[in-house]
Amino acid sequence: MEHTIQCLCGAVKMKLxxxxxxCVYCHCDDCQLVxxxxxxxxxxxxxxxxxxxxGDPVRWRLKTTERATCRQCGTRMFAEPAGLGVRSITASLLPEGVFRPAFHMQCQHAVLPIQDELPHFKQYPAIFGGSDERMPW
Structure with a gap:
């Protein structure tokens, strides 16, 4: 399966x-601020x-995570969390049906507890090098 996504103005295109x-919900304080x-x-x-x-997105970081943003319209395209070898694609850019969340992560920074059936990891889960420690919600 292959998809092409783009920023809101179409200046940056990516092939997935x-x-x-x-697919995750990230609660880290960096994502919250950005x-x-x-x-x-x-x-x-x-x-x-x-x-x-x-296209040529602007690469920048607020804290530790490098991010890519369209120079023209400002769309946040992706982030590259240090040491994980992944690109975290902003889900709103994905075609319908691709985003199927499996868990919440970095919940130590959560604004409020989210009550749903998904696991809520305190930091990163083991799949991303974390401990699999869960929040006691």
Missing amino acids: IGEPMQ HGGAYLPAAMYLTSQAQIVD
Whole structure:
């Protein structure tokens, strides 16, 4: 399966190859500040599966996570959490049906507990090198 996604103005295009490793809700304080929300829905792809095919996004970091944003319209395209080898694609850019969340992560920074059936990991789950410690919600 292959999808092409783009920023809101179409200046930056990306090719996504295959299925995401995981779809998550990230509650880290970095995502909260950058996206202006309590958490960010994101699809995690291996870096090799998420390729820029057109345009030249601005790369920057607020804290530790490098991010890519369209120079023209400001759309937040993806983040690259240090040491994970993944690109975290902003879920609102994905075609319908691709985002299927599996868990919440970095819940130690959560604004409020989210009550749903998904696991809520305090930091990163084991799949991303974490401890699998869960929040006691």
